[in-house]
Every structure is written in C-alpha cells, then in structure tokens.
Amino acid sequence: MSEIVDLVIFGGTGDLSTRKLLPALYQLQRHNLANRLNRIIATGRGEMETEAFRREARANLEKYLPHENWDESVWEAFRERLEYVKVDADKADDYQQLAQLLTAGNTSGRLYYLATLPSLYGEICQQLQDAGVVNDDSRVVLEKPLGHDLQSCRAINQQVGRVFDEEATFRIDHYLGKETVQNLLALRFGNQLFHPMWNNTFISSVQITVAEEIGVAGRGSYYADTGALRDMVQNHLLQVLSLVAMEPPATLKATDIRDEKMKVLRCLEPITADNVKECTVRGRYTAGAVAGKAVKGFLEEDAFHDADNTETFVALKASINNWRWAGVPFYLRTGKRLSRRYSEIVIEYRQQSFSLFANDPQELTNKLVIHLQPEESISLHTVNKKPGLTNKLRLQPVELHLTDESQNRQDSYDAYERLLLDAIHGDQTLFMRRDEVETAWRWIDSIIEAWDENGTAIKSYNAGTMGPNAATALIAVDGRSWHE
Ligand SMILES: NC(=O)c1ccc[n+]([C@@H]2O[C@H](COP(=O)([O-])OP(=O)(O)OC[C@H]3O[C@@H](n4cnc5c(N)ncnc54)[C@H](OP(=O)(O)O)[C@@H]3O)[C@@H](O)[C@H]2O)c1
Known part of the structure; x- marks a missing residue:
C-alpha cells in the first residue's frame, strides 16, 4: 500500500x-x-x-x-x-x-x-x-445514508464490493469520530474502577439521547422518505449503543473491535408487531418556539405537506439479549426541533439495596454521563455529605468531572478530521463494516414493518419541547425518567 x-x-x-x-x-x-x-x-x-x-x-x-x-x-x-x-x-x-x-x-x-x-x-x-x-x-x-432499508443497503454494498474489497471500504459514521466516543473504550477498558461494574448486576439502565434544535427545512424530499428512525437510529445511535455494550475486544485492532460491536447488534431483541407498542414512540413536531424563535410545524414546511407518515422524533426501549445486559433496558431517543441541541449517554447504576440515609431518593443514584455534544465531557454523578453543623448526616449530589477541560479545548478537533486522517492512513477501526450496517438495518426494518402492521400513530409535540408525552410514558412505566 x-x-x-x-x-x-x-x-x-x-x-x-x-x-x-x-x-x-x-x-x-x-x-x-x-x-x-x-x-x-x-x-x-x-x-x-x-x-x-x-x-x-x-x-x-x-x-x-x-x-x-x-x-x-x-x-x-x-x-x-x-x-x-x-x-x-x-x-x-x-x-x-x-x-x-x-x-x-x-x-x-x-x-x-x-x-x-x-x-x-x-x-x-x-x-x-x-x-x-x-x-x-x-x-x-x-x-451515509447507506440505503433506505436492508435490501437497498445490500445493493449498494454489492455494487461497491464488485470494485473495492471490504478492507478497502470505509463507511462513515461521524459519531465514531468524536473524541468522547473513542474515550468510551479508554474509560471502559482502561479503568479497574468501571469495567468490573459494567453489567446488569450494577447498571440498571442506559439512555442514549441525540437531540437537535434544527428542523428539516433544506433537506428536500430526502427526509420525507426517511424519518428519524432511519436517519439517526440506524447509524449513530446503534453505533454508540454497540460501543457502550460490547465485550472487551481481544486487541484494539479494527477487526477485533468490529467483531465485538457486531455481536451486540446480533443480540438486539427484535421489535415486532408483538412488542412495538411498549417499545417505541413516534413523534412529529408542530409549530412552536425553539431558542426563542417561532418555528413552523413539520407538515407546514413546503417540502413536507404530504409527509404525514414521517416521524421527526423516535423513542425506543431496546433490549440486548446476552449475559451482560439481560434485564437492562437501553432507552434511545432522537428528534428534531427539540428544546436544545445535545447528545449524551447516561449509564444509570442500581440503587443500593439498603440505605442508611434519610434523604436517599431515586435522583441520588449514581450515574455516569457521557456528553457527546455540544461539549464533549464525562461526569460521574455521586453523593457526599451535605455540609454543615445542623441536622443529621444527609446526602447531596455531587458531579465529578472525569475529563481534562483545559486539554480538551486545546486538542479539540472535528470528527471529520479524525476520520479523514484514519482513512488516509488506512485504519478502519472507526468505520462501519458491511455486516454491522446490514444487521442494524435488519433491526430497523423490523420496527418499520411493525409500525406499518399496527398502524402505529405519530404523536404530536410542540417544537421546543423534548418530544411527545408518550416518550415520557415509555420510560415512566419502568419507574424511570429521561435524564435532562
Ligand atoms: N451535508 C451534510 O452535512 C451531510 C452530513 C452527512 C452525510 N451527508 C451525505 O453526503 C452526501 C452529500 O451531501 P451534501 O449535503 O454535500 O449534498 P449537496 O450539497 O447536494 O451536494 C451534492 C454534491 O454531489 C454532486 N453531484 C450531484 N449529482 C451528481 C452527479 N450526477 N454526478 C456527479 N456529481 C454529482 C454535486 O455536484 P454539483 O452540484 O457541482 O453538480 C455536489 O457536489 C449525501 O450522501 C448526504 O446524505 C451530508
């Protein structure tokens, strides 16, 4: 080479x-x-x-x-x-x-x-x-996008594959180029503190949110045929999920990491007509205000008058059927015209089986919060003693920042810099392999089929909120709430 x-x-x-x-x-x-x-x-x-x-x-x-x-x-x-x-x-x-x-x-x-x-x-x-x-x-x-469903994705992969071997094919997901996404590997596998507790004995749930303020104006008819599930979950959210959930790879080589991500995707429980109602919410924004500015609803945008079967928001409850994650729900949500732009992963630890403290409510559970944008940082939510002479020993939340902010600012780069550099050097670690993309499509196709079969309605939400009420209900039935 x-x-x-x-x-x-x-x-x-x-x-x-x-x-x-x-x-x-x-x-x-x-x-x-x-x-x-x-x-x-x-x-x-x-x-x-x-x-x-x-x-x-x-x-x-x-x-x-x-x-x-x-x-x-x-x-x-x-x-x-x-x-x-x-x-x-x-x-x-x-x-x-x-x-x-x-x-x-x-x-x-x-x-x-x-x-x-x-x-x-x-x-x-x-x-x-x-x-x-x-x-x-x-x-x-x-x-991206590599197809519209499994069939069209396969067709593209086959056409490209006639000319370029898999080892010469680099499929971009720019989320993988983010420093904090790569930092997940360092955090998980470089710290004795975290990796023994990275399982269903200690972790009660995982949330992945990719919230956008922007709408879909300017994306032409593309978005009308796509929607939030295909546009965001099939690639970015499932890639992040597989990095959070994967087993330790044999080495840090591309093949080993991609093998482990692939196993996670294969263990995703299919969402079908039987469980689609409990596991998914589709939403579409109506007029509202984002960042203090009035905005139109999705169906009022010129290109989308007829796109009444397109969701601009989706929330999912995913399950990974393996030893590590059985019983731990992975809540995913993404949407347009939400109250603010941010992406984060929240690892929520189980509550202690017994508490010595009078004020030990649910919100004082430990959480590891990995912010992907707009700022990239990692913080650990713990508790310590409420200071002061009065009262008994009481707890208060405290956030420990695990990233070096000054170094972050100095060395910050855009995801495309990382990915272009790796492609120039021929390193495939942060690119998606064909089987990963196709397995992700298979899971997404099943949800879309189930929506069609069940006639799943799209719930409205006002632009500038965090999605439809049904998304709050999806997680509330499990006694949880979205981290905001
Ligand atoms: N824009 C983004 O932020 C973004 C993010 C993620 C992924 N993507 C993906 O990146 C791709 C490009 O997106 P874009 O937003 O840059 O689109 P765009 O602004 O519409 O640009 C399309 C480009 O493709 C060229 N092109 C169009 N038809 C062509 C043809 N028949 N033969 C040769 N060249 C042709 C155009 O060239 P001329 O106009 O000079 O003819 C132009 O340079 C899409 O697959 C999109 O989904 C874009």
Whole structure:
C-alpha cells in the first residue's frame, strides 16, 4: 500500500465538502498531519478552472473555520494541493479526464471519498474501475445514508464490493469520530474502577439521547422518505449503543473491535408487531418556539405537506439479549426541533439495596454521563455529605468531572478530521463494516414493518419541547425518567 494518497472527493462542491471535509483537511495541514496526503481533487458536474475552485474554497474556509485557525501560510500550502475536475457520475469521458490527472501525479495511492447521492455510489465505483484508476492502493469512503432499508443497503454494498474489497471500504459514521466516543473504550477498558461494574448486576439502565434544535427545512424530499428512525437510529445511535455494550475486544485492532460491536447488534431483541407498542414512540413536531424563535410545524414546511407518515422524533426501549445486559433496558431517543441541541449517554447504576440515609431518593443514584455534544465531557454523578453543623448526616449530589477541560479545548478537533486522517492512513477501526450496517438495518426494518402492521400513530409535540408525552410514558412505566 502506497504511503501517500491522492484524495478525490466526489461531491467536492457540495455542502458536506464545503462545511466539513475541506475545513477538516485544512486543519490536518495546520496541525502538520497531512504528510501522507498528496493532492485533493474535488469533483462536481459544473465546468470550473482549478483556480476558480481554489478561490471558492478559500472563501468558504474563511467562512466555516474559526477565525483564530486561519493562517495565510497554511492556506498557501493547502491551496497547492487543491485541484478541480468536472465529473458527471455517468459520463465515461469525464472519468478519462480524472484518470489523466491521477496518472500524471506522483503516487499510486488513491482515496475516493463519495460525498454525493448514495444512489450514485455503484455507478461511480464501476466507472472508476472502467477508467483504470482503481488499483491495489485504492480505497473508498462512503457517506451515509447507506440505503433506505436492508435490501437497498445490500445493493449498494454489492455494487461497491464488485470494485473495492471490504478492507478497502470505509463507511462513515461521524459519531465514531468524536473524541468522547473513542474515550468510551479508554474509560471502559482502561479503568479497574468501571469495567468490573459494567453489567446488569450494577447498571440498571442506559439512555442514549441525540437531540437537535434544527428542523428539516433544506433537506428536500430526502427526509420525507426517511424519518428519524432511519436517519439517526440506524447509524449513530446503534453505533454508540454497540460501543457502550460490547465485550472487551481481544486487541484494539479494527477487526477485533468490529467483531465485538457486531455481536451486540446480533443480540438486539427484535421489535415486532408483538412488542412495538411498549417499545417505541413516534413523534412529529408542530409549530412552536425553539431558542426563542417561532418555528413552523413539520407538515407546514413546503417540502413536507404530504409527509404525514414521517416521524421527526423516535423513542425506543431496546433490549440486548446476552449475559451482560439481560434485564437492562437501553432507552434511545432522537428528534428534531427539540428544546436544545445535545447528545449524551447516561449509564444509570442500581440503587443500593439498603440505605442508611434519610434523604436517599431515586435522583441520588449514581450515574455516569457521557456528553457527546455540544461539549464533549464525562461526569460521574455521586453523593457526599451535605455540609454543615445542623441536622443529621444527609446526602447531596455531587458531579465529578472525569475529563481534562483545559486539554480538551486545546486538542479539540472535528470528527471529520479524525476520520479523514484514519482513512488516509488506512485504519478502519472507526468505520462501519458491511455486516454491522446490514444487521442494524435488519433491526430497523423490523420496527418499520411493525409500525406499518399496527398502524402505529405519530404523536404530536410542540417544537421546543423534548418530544411527545408518550416518550415520557415509555420510560415512566419502568419507574424511570429521561435524564435532562
Ligand atoms: N451535508 C451534510 O452535512 C451531510 C452530513 C452527512 C452525510 N451527508 C451525505 O453526503 C452526501 C452529500 O451531501 P451534501 O449535503 O454535500 O449534498 P449537496 O450539497 O447536494 O451536494 C451534492 C454534491 O454531489 C454532486 N453531484 C450531484 N449529482 C451528481 C452527479 N450526477 N454526478 C456527479 N456529481 C454529482 C454535486 O455536484 P454539483 O452540484 O457541482 O453538480 C455536489 O457536489 C449525501 O450522501 C448526504 O446524505 C451530508
């Protein structure tokens, strides 16, 4: 495998490339981490000179990068790497132009980043092969969504698989690029304090929340056919769940970690017509106010008038049928237009079997809270003595912060920086394997079938709240409440 790669971004003029990929690549350059990256070749359907693309890229970088990260000398080196070539996905001649550019370069290493419509992935891979620019030094990165269900996901995987081996295929889930998600491994397997207690004897439940303030305006018809379950749970929430629940891997190598994640996905109890009512809630926002601003309801958005079978919120109670997790519910929820943007994992420990203290209510149980966004941090909720001379010994909650905030700020990076760096280096650990994605789809498909079979209604919630009341009820019947 060649040490140096040319990176070709299909969809190089699109939103993802503009807001995330190019800024992440600039940051790698700024941190002197781009030594294995050669050229960055952006493609789009329009005719454009490389110089014009570079001007556009500069304007966008200045817009999307924090002001303090701009450095003229970094830009000068970065701009030299940038090239633009027109490639329409189904035009063989365009690939010849790309091939000429690639073969004129000084490396055989190639990383193709597909940031276009997933329906084009198969075509692009085939055209690349026909143009003779796929070799043993080639890898491909696939953006989400990988299909709409198991069948369409398999079709994409098969088409891509005809050209690229699994070892050369990197499926992105940007949640895996987050520092705190990776920190889960350090926390779980690096601390004697946590790993003996990481099971159903000590843990009573796990919550995973991915809450968004934004709505769906601007996502065209895509969201109308997708909904929260497919858009968020199939990938981000199930990936996080599998990292929380997996057994210790034999080593930290990609295969071993992915094998363990895969076992968790296989142990997920199917949600079918028999249990869909107790285990799921679908919601859709109506008009309300988010961050002090009035917003329209989902069905009032121009693109979504007819999308009355699309949920913008979902809450689930998942069960993992294995020795470690039997009897521990995993509550998952995600939604649009919620009261605030945050993602977190909450590990709730069991209450003590007997308490010596008068004030030892439910809210004083130990919790480990892993915040994924907007800030990344980990805190342990414990209790200590309420200070003072008066009264008897009473408890009060206290939060211990387990992450070094100052170091965090200094070393913080965007998930795409981590993932691009790993893809450039050929490390698959933080990318999803084919069987993981397909097993996740199988579980999701079963829920959708059950919703259809049962005619599961979508409950309304006002924009700016935390979802429908039924989501509170889903967890309240187990004597619990969402951590907020
Ligand atoms: N935007 C995000 O934050 C985000 C987040 C996660 C995943 N994704 C995924 O990333 C992919 C791209 O999203 P995006 O938001 O960047 O979309 P976008 O803004 O609509 O950009 C689409 C890109 O694909 C190119 N393209 C479209 N049709 C093409 C064709 N027939 N042949 C060749 N190129 C074609 C466009 O080129 P021209 O316009 O120059 O023709 C443009 O560069 C999608 O799969 C999306 O689901 C996006």
